[in-house]
Amino acid sequence: xxxxxxxxxxxxxxxxxxxxxxxxxxxxxxxxxxxxxxxxxxxxxxxxxxxxxxxxxxxxxxxxxxxxxxxxxxxxxxxxxxxxxxxxxxxxxxxxxxxxxxxxxxxxxxxxxxxxxxxxxxxxxxxxxxxxxxxxxxxxxxxxxxxxxxxxxxxxxxxxxxxxxxxxxxxxxxxxxxxxxxxxxxxxxxxxxxxxxxxxxxxxxxxxxxxxxxxxxxxxxxxxxxxxxxxxxxxxxxxxxxxxxxxxxxxxxxxxxxxxxxxxxxxxxxxxxxxxxxxxxxxxxxxxxxxxxxxxxxxxxxxxxxxxxxxxx
Ligand code: ADP
Ligand code: MG
Numbered sequence: 221x222x223x224x225x226x227x228x229x230x231x232x233x234x235x236x237x238x239x240x241x242x243x244x245x246x247x248x249x250x251x252x253x254x255x256x257x258x259x260x261x262x263x264x265x266x267x268x269x270x271x272x273x274x275x276x277x278x279x280x281x282x283x284x285x286x287x288x289x290x291x292x293x294x295x296x297x298x299x300x301x302x303x304x305x306x307x308x309x310x311x312x313x314x315x316x317x318x319x320x321x322x323x324x325x326x327x328x329x330x331x332x333x334x335x336x337x338x339x340x341x342x343x344x345x346x347x348x349x350x351x352x353x354x355x356x357x358x359x360x361x362x363x364x365x366x367x368x369x370x371x372x373x374x375x376x377x378x379x380x381x382x383x384x385x386x387x388x389x390x391x392x393x394x395x396x397x398x399x400x401x402x403x404x405x406x407x408x409x410x411x412x413x414x415x416x417x418x419x420x421x422x423x424x425x426x427x428x429x430x431x432x433x434x435x436x437x438x439x440x441x442x443x444x445x446x447x448x449x450x451x452x453x454x455x456x457x458x459x460x461x462x463x464x465x466x467x468x469x470x471x472x473x474x475x476x477x478x479x480x481x482x483x484x485x486x487x488x489x490x491x492x493x494x495x496x497x498x499x500x501x502x503x504x505x506x507x508x509x510x511x512x513x514x515x516x517x518x519x520x521x522x523x524x525x526x527x528x529x530x531x532x533x
Contacts, residue, residue: 222264222265222266223264223265223266223446223447223448224265224266224267224268224401224444224445224446224447224448225260225265225266225267225268225446225447225448225449225450225523226268226269226270226437226440226441226444226446226448226449226450227257227260227267227268227269227270227437227450227451227452227519228270228271228272228433228434228437228449228450228451228452228495228498229253229269229270229271229272229452230272230451230452230453230454231272231274231275231454232249232453232454232516233249233250233253233271233452233516234246234249234250234253234271234272234276234307234310235249235275235276236249241275241279246310247310247313247314250307250310250311250313250314251314251317252516253311253314253516254311254314254315254317254318255318256516256517256519256520257269257315257318257519258315258318258319258322258324259519259520260450260519260520260523261319261322261324261406262322262324263520263523263524265448265523266401266406267406268397268401268406268407268408268409268440268441268444268446269311269328269406269407269408269409270408270409270410270411270413270433270436270437270440271307271311271408271411271412271433272412272413272433273300273303273304273307273411273412273413273433274412276303276306276307276412277296277299277300277302277303277351277412278351278352280299280302280303280306281293281296281299281351281352281353282352282353284299285352285353295426295428296351296352296383296428297415297416297417297426297427297428298426300412300414300415300416300426301332301415303411303412304330304332304333304411304412304415305330305332307411307412308330308331308408308411309330311328311330311408312327312328312329312330312408315328315406316328319406325404326403326404326405326406327405327406328405328406328407328408329400329405329406329407329408330408330409330411331393331396331397331400331407331408331409332393332415333391333392333393333397333409333410333411333414333415334391334392334393334414334415334416334417334424334426335388335389335390335391335392335410335413335414335415335416335417335431335436335439336388336389336390336391336392336417336418336419336424337386337387337388337389337416337417337418337427337429337431338386338387338389338418339418339427341384341386341387343384343385343386343387343429344384344386344429346384347370347372347382347383347384347385348382348384348385349382349383349384349385349429349430350372350374350380350381350382351380351381351382351383351428351430352380352381353380354374354377354378354379354380355371355378355379355380356378356379357373357379359379360379360380363381369381370382370383383428383429383430384429384430385429385430385431385432386416386429386431387431387435388410388413388414388431388432388435388436388438388439389439390439390443391409391410391414391436391439391440391443392414392417392424393409394440394443394444397409397440397444398444401444409440410433410436410437410439410440411433412430412431412433413430413431413432413433413435413436414431414436416428416429416430416431432494432498434451434494434495434497434498435494435497435498435501437449437451437498438498438499438501438502441502442501442502442505442506445506446509447508447509447510448509448510448511448512448523449498449499449502449509449510449511449512450511450512450514450519450522450523451495451498451499451511451512451513451514452514452515452516452519452522453495453513453514453515454515455492455515456469456514456515456518456527456528457469457470457471457513457514457528457529458470458486458487458492458495458496458513458529459486460481460486461486462486462487462488462492469529470529471529471530472525472530472532473529473530473531473532474531474532474533475500475503475504475531475532475533478496478499478500478531479500479504481496482496482497482500492513495513496513496531498511499511499512499513499531500531503531503532503533504533507533508533509532509533510525510530510531510532511530511531512525512528512529512530512531513528513529513531514527514528514529515528
């Protein structure tokens with residue numbers, strides 16, 4: 221029986237760091253990513269995909285703000301849904317083609333996905349994630365007054381709106397993801413960490429927040445009973461003393477040891493930190509689970525346990 225691998229795709233899988241952000245360039249990068257991802261399926265695994273959306277949703281918000289005089293800007297949760305559609309479309313097209321070329325059945329399919337968060341999550345009392353355009357201090361103060369947004373100075377570059385990054389509690393569309401997997405399709409779900417929603421009666425209501433995509437991938441992988449959580453990013457391995465002369469790349473590490481390293485502060489908040497956090501949550505909550513943090517080009521080797529940082533219980 222084939223094993224389920226849940227892949228979390230980082231920013232570099234979707235867009236070139238400093239390259240142009242037009243559709244053609246994005247599709248080109250996604251095609252390269254798809255050519256590597258198809259190898260995971262060829263190796264006999266089932267695949268489910270979670271991806272980031274930071275730069276993309278940022279640009280959608282910007283487009284909406286810039287065109288506010290012409291057509292009403294959409295709120296942040298709706299922009300998140302747009303980004304899932306946009307990125308998912310490119311992955312469907314690119315990975316679909318790679319799979320067809322390899323004679324593989326079961327096409328990728330994007331699910332606009334909501335992820336449940338707790339309105340009383342402590343993250344809401346201290347928003348940390350900057351989103352959307354930069355403003356002057358004056359503009360920022362005006363926006364804060366008019367819209368009630370939290371505005372913060374962002375690393376000397378100007379003022380921005382900041383939103384909370386709450387913990388993902390559940391993937392709302394999990395039954396649909398399961399159905400797609402059982403039917404042999406490759407689901408692309410919880411893109412950008414999912415659209416954060418809270419309960420509203422028998423339904424849900426979108427809120428302005430950003431769920432970390434690595435944590436959303438953990439939640440999805442754990443809920444699906446996946447064997448492997450594969451976090452693909454720019455670096456081949458997580459390191460101790462990252463960026464210092466004594467830097468040391470990590471291979472196979474026990475969850476217990478990795479937790480100690482995390483507590484010692486080896487993994488930067490907002491980049492490697494959430495990946496290690498997601499990996500540990502995944503491995504520590506189920507027997508026989510493996511989390512792998514590696515680069516795109518090592519994806520298959522990573523799944524086989526031959527590359528990257530491999531975290532096991
Ligand atoms: P993604 O878009 O894939 O989520 P991030 O930029 O958020 O990528 O996180 C990956 C980055 O984390 C790496 O490119 C690296 O610069 C940085 N990083 C921070 N701490 C570490 C560490 N201890 N080991 C390896 N990389 C680290
Ligand atoms: Mg990141």
